[in-house]
Amino acid sequence: MLPRTRRAWLHAIISLLLVLGGISMASVTALARHYDRLELARVAAIASLIFVALIVIFVLPPLFRSARVEIATLDLPFSISAGGWLFIAILIVVAFAAGNTGNNLLFLIFSVFVSALFIAWAAGRIALRDLQVQARFPDHIFAGESAPVLVAVNNAKQIWPSISILVEARIIVSSERAKVEKRTLAHFTYIPARARVEQRVEQNFAKRGRLIVTGFDLSTRFPFGFFRLRRRLRTREVEIIVYPKPEPLGDELHLLPIAVGQTQAMRRGAGHDLYSLRDYQPHDNLRHIDWKATARARRLIVREFTAEEERRVHIVFDIASCAEECHPLRFERAVGLAASLIAHFIEERMEVRLTLGEESGGYGSGPDHLYACLRRLAVVELPTGGRRSLEAIAFDEEYAILLTFAPHGTIPARIWRQSHVIHV
Structure with a gap:
């Protein structure tokens, strides 16, 4: 037990x-x-x-x-504030005193209090009626960084304005077993009738992961603050991916793109070293014609050059080596390190390939490839199975950086020769 x-x-x-x-x-x-x-x-x-x-x-x-x-x-459509409970307590006392004494003044005060409750309820319901909400999130959001969110509320009422409207988003956190949480987006003090009001707010998402916006909650404490009335708006589900935030690397990792991962490709390309001579073809550039070879062969001969040196790195994130006793904070630190490595090497204009466990991607460079890799890292989860053998990891001919949770001394010699091992 x-x-x-x-x-x-x-x-x-x-x-x-x-x-x-x-x-x-x-x-x-x-x-x-x-x-x-x-x-x-x-x-x-x-x-x-x-x-x-x-x-x-x-x-x-x-x-x-x-x-x-x-x-x-x-998740009731209303809640009573502390001031509301105090008002209700006073109302009960006045009602009890009026019933026992029969004093007309107390009955008048009681009727005024009841009218105030009715007005508070009716005004709050009118303020929430006929409102439409739109929220625009940025395409790329990093954990721990402020992200600008544009929130717009459209008041479709013909006469009545809406006052003191709080907009909250209902978000499903997929990494926490479909946990639903509310996130405050914006507070609109005054929304005129037949008008649209926008606010640009900063939102900070503390953790990486996949978030799904399922709708919005509108609430108001207008006019007296006795109640907080709510109205739920359902919208189509919107997926938000929060990337792990890349951090600056240490000096020893900063030198990796200079020391390794650079190979000269023995293939045709747009480099400067001579690759071969061949006959001229109609699509060839006239500047590549070798006139001396053309004079000797008495036909047009062009030069072919080798491609520029390739700078490639293969980042292997061995998530399967994280056993059941692996702490979530340790796993998150490894995810952040993988994101930092990818961002660093892409900034160095290298081609990067990311392998997550048994799922391997292709080589690429540039911002689009960076965001694609960060998206994969954003949704990776802590494995639930036991630790697996490192022998199952497949390395290609390029240089690799291995992020592993395996203990020191358990890395096979083959992997040591083919990669730079980082124990998390």
Whole structure:
């Protein structure tokens, strides 16, 4: 049995015993008074008060917290503020006093209070009616960085404006078992009738991953702040990918593109070294004609050149080596390091290839390839299976950088010869 479950059972048993003890002492007090056992009744009454105090201290707070959680999960279309609860308490006191005394002034005050509640409810519902929301997120969002989001609200009402409207996005976090959370986007103080109002806000996403916007929640505390009324708007689902943020590399990794990964391609290209001589063809550039060879052969001969040196690096992220005991923070640090390596080598104008476990991509360079690799890293998840052997990793002929969770001394010699190993 887990410790948390054991504590829950222990708390439930203690709460039950306290409630049974209080009921028993109250019953003993009633029976003692019925049979004129005043001393026993006094002792039982004191004991029952002690049980009541213990129940108030140990039983009621957890029940209150559980009730708040249950109410929050219901996602009711309204909630009562602290000022609203105070107003309702005063309303109940005034109603009780008016009923007991029959004072007309108290009845008048009670009717004014009830009218204020009705006006607050009606004005809030009118403010939320006929509103449409649009949100435009940037194409590329990095974790931990501010992203500009354009939020627009269109008020389709013909006469009434909308005042104090809070816009929240309902977002499904796919990496947390479809957990739904609300994110505050913008607060609009005043939206005129038949008008569209926009706000540019900065949003910060702390974690990488795939987020799905399923709709928006509009809420207002207008006019008195007694209630927060809500209205849910459903829209088509919008996927947001939050990239891991690349960080600057250390000095030892900064020298890698100079020391390794550079090979001269023995193929035709647009370089400067001579590759071969051949007969002229109609699509050839006239500047490549070798006139000396043409004079000797008495036909047009052109020069072919080798391609410029290729600078390629293959980044292998060995996610399968992360066993069940691998801490999530360690895994996130490895994802960030892989993103930093990709961004660094692409900035050095190298061709980069990313392999995630058994999923391998192709070589590429430039911003588009960078964002494609970061997108793959953004959705990679901590493996649930056991650690796998490194022998299954396939390396090509190019230089590779291996990010692995495997312990030191377990890397095969073949991999040491073909790659630069980084233990995370």
